[in-house]
Amino acid sequence: MAKPIGTIISTSWNALEPIWQGGAELVQTGLPHQQLSPAWQILLLGDGSPTRHLQLLTGEPTEVDVIDMSPIGMDKDLAPSSLSVVPGPRVRRQVWLRTASGQRLAYATSWWEARHVDEYLENKSLPIWASLAKLRTELYRDVQGIYYGDSPVLAQAFGEAGPFWGRHYLFWHHGxxxxxxxxxxSPYLQRYLGKIS
Incomplete structure (x- = not known):
């Protein structure tokens, strides 16, 4: 059957194939240090800005390569179930976070209400943290899930073997x-944070 005119066909994004995952309760309590070192837990389970942390760790500005900005309408997009609270229709943005010298440090996908994305991401090439800080937007970062898993695409892009650690969270603004x-x-961050476990 043909798709109706105006139907949005989404492209894929790079979710981990989980070997292990945990929810909000585990995020609150933390993991045993033999599973995930304290330094890595601060990065993954903390509520601070990852782009700011990456800049502090590497001593270089964190830059963004936008690889996708796609309207996805009301599609669930195989995203974490928390997507249901983000009003639609939505836009999905995919980026690489890297040092100014070009080292890829992280991959991120974000989902935004389409009618507000330009308001908060006026300059699409800036990290989200930089865009929102420029606007003096007050936010609460609600980390809801953590993942340990594989992705051949990310292994190739990072130039590092998996498995990889990831997370998902909601940004809240005015409730x-x-x-x-x-x-x-990327496991490349072990150069700054020490061994993952």
């Missing part, structure tokens, strides 16, 4: 969900 973000970090 309303602003965006859902899914991030995966």
């Amino acid at each position: 309303q969900p602003l965006t859902l973000i899914y991030e995966v970090f």
Whole structure:
């Protein structure tokens, strides 16, 4: 059957194939240090800005390569179930977070209400943290899930073997969900954070 005119066909995004995953309760309590070191837990389970943390760790500005901005309408997009609280229709944004010298450090996908995405991401090439800080937007980062898993696409893109650690969280602004973000970090960061476990 043909798709109706105006139907949005979404492209894929790079979710991990989980070997292990945990929800909000585990995010609150933390993991045993033999599973995930304290430094990595601060990065993954903390409510601070990952782009700011990456800049502090590497000593280089964190830059963004936007690889996708796709309207997905009301599609669930195989995203974490928290997507249901982000009003639609939605836009999905995919980026690489890298150092100014070009080292890829993380991959991120975010889902935004289409009618507000331009308001919050005026300059699409800036990290979300930089865009929202420029607007002085007050946010609450609600980390809801953590993942340990594989992705051949990310292994190739990072130039690092998996498995990888990732997470998803909601940004809340004035008590309303602003965006859902899914991030995966490169093992390259062990150069700064030490061994993962």
